[in-house]
Amino acid sequence: MIRRIGVLGISLLCLATITSCEKDFSEVGTNVINNDKFETGEILLDVKITPIDTKNVQADNINATISDYWLGVYNNPNAEKIEASIISQLGYLSGLKNKENVTDGDTIFNLDKVILKIPYQATSKGTTNGITTFKLDSVLGNPNIATSIQVFQNETYLNTLNPSDPSKRNTFFSDSEYLGNTILNEDGVYEMKPKATDTTFIFDRIDRSSSLTNTTTYKYTVKAENSQKLKVPFLAIPLDLAKMKTLFWDKFENGEFASKEAFDNYFRGLKIMATGNDGSLVPLNLAASPTPSVDFYYTKSVVDGTTVKDTIQKEYSFPLAGVRNSIYKMTPAANPAPANNFVIQGTAGRIAEVEILDETKVQELKSNNWLINDASLTFYINQTINNDANVIPQQLFLYQNKKNEAGGISPTQLTDAYVDPASFSGVLKKTDDNTPEKYTFRITDYISKLLSSEENTTTDPLVLKVYNPTDAPVVNNVLTTSVKSYNWNPRAVTLLDGNETTNGTKRAVLKISYSKEK
Structure with a gap:
C-alpha cells in the first residue's frame, strides 16, 4: 500500500527502532526522506482539463460580506x-420634511439637485x-x-x-x-x-x-x-x-x-x-x-411676504x-482560447474541471508501495497572451466537486487548503523579469490520503477557479469545508492544458515525489 511519512509517522518508526531511527531517517522540509535504505524518485502524470462556463455566481450580500x-x-x-x-x-431616513411652520414667517423648501454619489x-x-x-x-x-x-x-x-x-x-x-x-x-x-x-x-x-x-x-x-x-x-x-x-x-x-x-x-x-x-x-x-448615497440638495428659505429673511442650504442623504x-x-470572447489552451475567469466567467487520477491509476500507484513525499499540480500561463502580471488573477483556487448522497455535487475544500495553506498556494509566480509564469498547488495531503484509501477521499474531479476571499477555508479560526460560489474578481488568464505534444514541459501536470525501500 501507499504510505505517507510525516511527523507522526517518523515518531512511530523511532519508537519501534530507537537504535536505528536517527541514522535511518532524516526529515527535510517537505517530508522528503534521504537515507541508504530508501531511494527517491518522481513521476509526472497527465491531467485532463475540461473548461466550464460558470453561467452565474452568488452575488448578493445577504450571505457574505462583499468587498467589491x-x-x-x-x-x-x-x-x-x-x-x-x-x-x-x-x-431609510425618518422625520423628513419638505415644509415647516415658524412663528416669524413662512418657510419655503426648494429642491435644487439630486445626485447619486x-x-x-x-x-x-x-x-x-x-x-x-x-x-x-x-x-x-x-x-x-x-x-x-x-x-x-x-x-x-x-x-x-x-x-x-x-x-x-x-x-x-x-x-x-x-x-x-x-x-x-x-x-x-x-x-x-x-x-x-x-x-x-x-x-x-x-x-x-x-x-x-x-x-x-x-x-x-x-x-x-x-x-x-x-x-x-x-x-x-x-x-x-x-x-x-x-x-x-x-x-x-x-x-x-x-x-x-x-x-x-x-x-x-x-x-x-x-x-x-x-x-x-x-x-x-x-x-x-x-x-x-443618493443626496437631495435643497434650499430652506424663511420669508416674510416677499422678503427673504434667511436662507439655509441643506441636504438629505439616503445611503446605498x-x-x-x-x-x-x-x-463570448472575441478571441477564443487557442488549441490546447483554456481560460480561467472570475465573476460569472469560466472555471475548469481537472481530472488527475482515475480509479485504475490509483490502484496502479498503490501497488508500488511508495512513501509519498510531495505532490504538486502546476498550470503554466500562455505568456504570449498574458504578459502583464497586473491584469491577471494574482491567485487561483483549487477544490473538489464531490458527489453527495443526494446525487448532486458538493463543492469541497481539499485538506491541503487548511492543513498547510501557505504551501497549498495557487499564488501567481513570475519570472525574474516580472513576466507571469505559472500557478502551482501542493496537494500532498490529498494524494497521500487518496492512495492510502482514507475514508471520504475520492477521485472526483478537482475544479480550478479564480480565487475569491470567500474561498478561504478558515475564517476567524472556524473551518468551513464547503466552497461557496461567490466570485467578484473579474480578471482572467489563459493557461496551457495537459497536451504534451503541444505544450511540452509547460503542460499542466501532476508531479509526485516519492521514496521506496531499496
Whole structure:
C-alpha cells in the first residue's frame, strides 16, 4: 500500500527502532526522506482539463460580506466581455420634511439637485501644498472610453428570506432579473470615464438668498470626504429632478415614508446598469467611508411676504444600504482560447474541471508501495497572451466537486487548503523579469490520503477557479469545508492544458515525489 511519512509517522518508526531511527531517517522540509535504505524518485502524470462556463455566481450580500461591487464594461478580447451592474436598496431616513411652520414667517423648501454619489476605491499619492492627489485602484480596461450608465428604479422586492421557505435566507445570483424600466438619470444616460481627479462635482444652483423668484445661478461644489477630511475621487451621477421630486420629495410626510418597512416596499432600490462594447470596469466598496448615497440638495428659505429673511442650504442623504447584488452580463470572447489552451475567469466567467487520477491509476500507484513525499499540480500561463502580471488573477483556487448522497455535487475544500495553506498556494509566480509564469498547488495531503484509501477521499474531479476571499477555508479560526460560489474578481488568464505534444514541459501536470525501500 501507499504510505505517507510525516511527523507522526517518523515518531512511530523511532519508537519501534530507537537504535536505528536517527541514522535511518532524516526529515527535510517537505517530508522528503534521504537515507541508504530508501531511494527517491518522481513521476509526472497527465491531467485532463475540461473548461466550464460558470453561467452565474452568488452575488448578493445577504450571505457574505462583499468587498467589491464592480461597475462598468471590461472587454478583454481573450476572455468573456463583462458588463457589471449593481442593485441596491436605499437606507431609510425618518422625520423628513419638505415644509415647516415658524412663528416669524413662512418657510419655503426648494429642491435644487439630486445626485447619486459613489466614492471610487483610491490610494493617496501624497500631499503637496495642501492638496492630496490619488490614483484609482484596480481599474480594468480603458477609462478613456466612455461607459454608458443608466440608473433605474428597481421594482423587484429584495427579500432577505427565501419566499418559498421563510426559514431560510434568500439568495440572488449574478444573472437574476429585476423589474423596473423607469430611468432616473438626469439626461437618460451618464457617460462614465473614471479619473482620480474627480474629487469635486460642480452644478449650477439657484441663488435664493434675495428672492425666491430669482433665476440667477452660481457654481456649487459637491465633494466626498473620508475620515481624514480629505477630498476623495467619486462617481457623481445627476438624477432627474422632476422624477425624484415625485418619487421622494413630495412623499416625505406621507405613508410611503412612515416606517422602514413601508419605505422598503415602496421604493425598492436602484438598478445601476452599465452597457457598452468597451470601456472600463471599476471596483466600488459600498460599505466603506465615505458612504455611497443618493443626496437631495435643497434650499430652506424663511420669508416674510416677499422678503427673504434667511436662507439655509441643506441636504438629505439616503445611503446605498440593505440588500445589494451584482449583475454580470457575460458575452463570448472575441478571441477564443487557442488549441490546447483554456481560460480561467472570475465573476460569472469560466472555471475548469481537472481530472488527475482515475480509479485504475490509483490502484496502479498503490501497488508500488511508495512513501509519498510531495505532490504538486502546476498550470503554466500562455505568456504570449498574458504578459502583464497586473491584469491577471494574482491567485487561483483549487477544490473538489464531490458527489453527495443526494446525487448532486458538493463543492469541497481539499485538506491541503487548511492543513498547510501557505504551501497549498495557487499564488501567481513570475519570472525574474516580472513576466507571469505559472500557478502551482501542493496537494500532498490529498494524494497521500487518496492512495492510502482514507475514508471520504475520492477521485472526483478537482475544479480550478479564480480565487475569491470567500474561498478561504478558515475564517476567524472556524473551518468551513464547503466552497461557496461567490466570485467578484473579474480578471482572467489563459493557461496551457495537459497536451504534451503541444505544450511540452509547460503542460499542466501532476508531479509526485516519492521514496521506496531499496
